[in-house]
Amino acid sequence: MNRWFPTLMCSALLYGTQAGAINVGAITSIIIPAQSVIAKEVINTVDDARLVSLKVERISSPMEGGKVIPMESKQEVMTTPSNLILPGKGKEVFRVFYAGPKDDKERYYRLVWNDNPVSEEGLSKTRKAASATTSATISTILVVTPRQEKFDYQYRDGVVYNIGNSSFRVVAFGPCKQPKTSEEKSKGCRERYYVMPGLGVHLKFVDINHQKLSVGIWHNEDYINVK
Structure with missing residues (x-):
C-alpha cells in the first residue's frame, strides 16, 4: 500500500457531553447494520423543568469541516419524541430511527439538542442574563454504518x-x-x-x-x- 491515509484522532467524539441543564450521553452514537433504531437517554441535571427538542441534520463528515447536506428522503431519519418537557431531575428516552437506503455507503448525521428553561405556564422563555440554566444547544453525532458492510x-x-x-x-x-x-x-x-x-x-x-x-x-x- 503506497497511499498515505490521513491520521484521524477523534477520541473526544466517544465520550459523554453535558451543557446547560441536560446530559445527552455519548457524543457519538452508532447504528450498526443489524439495527434500525437507537435510544438516547436525556437527563435533566437541575431542579427546574426544561423544554428539550431534537433536530436531525445529515452531514458530509462528522469531522471538523463537515457540511450539512440534503437527506435522500423525509423519512431517512426520524425521532420520537421531537420535543418534550423534562421535569427537574427527570430523565427520558429519545429514539432515533434510520429508514434510509440499505446500500454500501456510511452516513453521518448531526443530532441537535435544544435545551430551554420552562416558565410556570409550561412555555419556553428567553433569558438575556447568563446563567447555568439558560438556553443551550448541544450537537452530537450519529453514524449509520452501511447496511451492506465490508469490514477490513x-x-x-x-x-x-x-x-x-x-x-x-x-x-x-x-x-x-x-x-x-x-x-x-x-x-x-x-x-x-x-x-x-x-x-x-x-x-x-x-x-x-x-x-x-x-x-x-x-x-x-x-x-x-x-x-
Whole structure:
C-alpha cells in the first residue's frame, strides 16, 4: 500500500457531553447494520423543568469541516419524541430511527439538542442574563454504518488503516514511548481513536516495538485483536 491515509484522532467524539441543564450521553452514537433504531437517554441535571427538542441534520463528515447536506428522503431519519418537557431531575428516552437506503455507503448525521428553561405556564422563555440554566444547544453525532458492510483493516508500523466501508474504534495500550510521569512509567499509556473509511490512525504515545503492546479494534460489538 503506497497511499498515505490521513491520521484521524477523534477520541473526544466517544465520550459523554453535558451543557446547560441536560446530559445527552455519548457524543457519538452508532447504528450498526443489524439495527434500525437507537435510544438516547436525556437527563435533566437541575431542579427546574426544561423544554428539550431534537433536530436531525445529515452531514458530509462528522469531522471538523463537515457540511450539512440534503437527506435522500423525509423519512431517512426520524425521532420520537421531537420535543418534550423534562421535569427537574427527570430523565427520558429519545429514539432515533434510520429508514434510509440499505446500500454500501456510511452516513453521518448531526443530532441537535435544544435545551430551554420552562416558565410556570409550561412555555419556553428567553433569558438575556447568563446563567447555568439558560438556553443551550448541544450537537452530537450519529453514524449509520452501511447496511451492506465490508469490514477490513491493515496494521503496519504503528498505523491502523481502515480499508473497509464502515467506521471502527481503535484502542491501544502498553508501555509509553516517552513516559513523562511516574504513573506513565508504571501503568503505561492508552490511546483511543475513531477511524472512518479510507483513513488511518498513527499510534503516538505507546511504544509500538514493545512486546507488551496491545492494539485492538472494536467493530460493532466485537473486539478484534490486531497486535
